[in-house]
Amino acid sequence: MIRSVFRGSGSALPVRVVPNAKLAETVDTSDEWIVERTGIRQRYIAGEGETTASLAIEASRAALADAGMDAAEIDLIILATATPDNTFPATATKVQAALGCTGGIAFDVQAVCSGFLYALATADSLLKTGMATRALVIGAETFSRILDWEDRTTCVLFGDGAGAMVLEAEEGEESDRGLITSRLHADGAQHDLLYVDGGPSTTQTVGHLRMRGPEVFRHAVVNLASVLREVIEDAGISAEDIDWVVPHQANARILDATARKLGLPAEKVIVTVDSHANTSAASVPLAFDTARRDGRIQDGSLVMFEAMGGGFTWGASLMRL
Ligand code: UT7
Numbered sequence: 001m002i003r004s005v006f007r008g009s010g011s012a013l014p015v016r017v018v019p020n021a022k023l024a025e026t027v028d029t030s031d032e033w034i035v036e037r038t039g040i041r042q043r044y045i046a047g048e049g050e051t052t053a054s055l056a057i058e059a060s061r062a063a064l065a066d067a068g069m070d071a072a073e074i075d076l077i078i079l080a081t082a083t084p085d086n087t088f089p090a091t092a093t094k095v096q097a098a099l100g101c102t103g104g105i106a107f108d109v110q111a112v113c114s115g116f117l118y119a120l121a122t123a124d125s126l127l128k129t130g131m132a133t134r135a136l137v138i139g140a141e142t143f144s145r146i147l148d149w150e151d152r153t154t155c156v157l158f159g160d161g162a163g164a165m166v167l168e169a170e171e172g173e174e175s176d177r178g179l180i181t182s183r184l185h186a187d188g189a190q191h192d193l194l195y196v197d198g199g200p201s202t203t204q205t206v207g208h209l210r211m212r213g214p215e216v217f218r219h220a221v222v223n224l225a226s227v228l229r230e231v232i233e234d235a236g237i238s239a240e241d242i243d244w245v246v247p248h249q250a251n252a253r254i255l256d257a258t259a260r261k262l263g264l265p266a267e268k269v270i271v272t273v274d275s276h277a278n279t280s281a282a283s284v285p286l287a288f289d290t291a292r293r294d295g296r297i298q299d300g301s302l303v304m305f306e307a308m309g310g311g312f313t314w315g316a317s318l319m320r321l
Helices: 031-038 052-067 091-099 112-128 188-193 213-235 252-262 280-293
Strands: 002-012 016-019 042-045 076-080 105-109 134-142 160-171 178-186 194-196 209-211 244-247 302-309 313-320
Touching: 002 052, 002 112, 002 178, 002 280, 031 252, 042 160, 052 091, 052 134, 052 160, 052 280, 076 091, 076 112, 091 105, 091 134, 105 112, 112 134, 112 160, 112 178, 112 280, 112 302, 112 313, 134 280, 160 280, 178 213, 188 194, 188 213, 213 252, 213 302, 213 313, 244 252, 244 280, 280 302
Parallel strands: 076 105, 076 134, 244 302
Antiparallel strands: 002 160, 016 042, 134 160, 178 313, 194 209, 302 313
């Protein structure tokens, strides 16, 4: 059987760091409230010249260098984003041109905060069917550009960034390295709990993010615990076998509650929400790359990825590095 085997990762953050105290100068909030309710201490905000594509390109170059691979070897680029540079064409095509590997497949995936999980599972399917051999899977966002900076209930929660992963198709057995299993879900009936109030076909504007936070919080814990159980069962492992959980970084309290529900020790959960805030589709690959670079996640580790976001969409993937 063909397995999608991990080859390398990279990430990128904007230059500008914005601590909670800075936001308290413009909206009625405080460092204490943000830290206590979310675990966020700071976020990175894109400045002039920094876009979803530029962050994605930087993260992709780092991932290719980590993989020791030339961009010309990549024949599939999937970029997960809800904040593309343009309505069309796909930001993935911009990345492809910048890397100089035109001719293969390149497209965007839109599943908001679960985008990277959707992109990963899609890349895995295309590699398994032989449609492509080497994939660049990217999560990149500039959520700062769709925030209502006067709405304290949302503007303090998000940040910008990008993460990328290189996968290669390889013949392997069940016990070998690679993506083991993925599960994806969506529930379009929950649209109004987390959405952007604009778009090309409705308002002809970009719009702003709107969220009913406490309701999203409750759904997130239930849906994530459920999809994690599905993947654990599917893979025929037990929760204790997992070396690291790399969750979507929305709120430290969601990470704690989900880990508790599954009986996973907090030390196995990678947390970067304190320094990156919620970077939507970028958060999983960004957290993963951070933990690889600081030496926590190593070759051979059994890693669980999970995310939940607007749509609602949610999913999880298990990978042996
Ligand atoms: O990435 C996609 C998935 N997204 C998520 O998973 C986000 C899920 N939701 C959450 O993380 C949390 O619900 C929030 C962090 C958004 C909010 O935390 P909460 O503990 O659910 O607070 P709340 O919305 O119930 O608000 C509590 C109080 C309210 O005041 P009153 O009505 O009690 O007087 C809010 O108006 O906190 C107030 N509040 C704030 N105060 C200071 C809301 N935002 C702020 C703020 N600073 N930024």
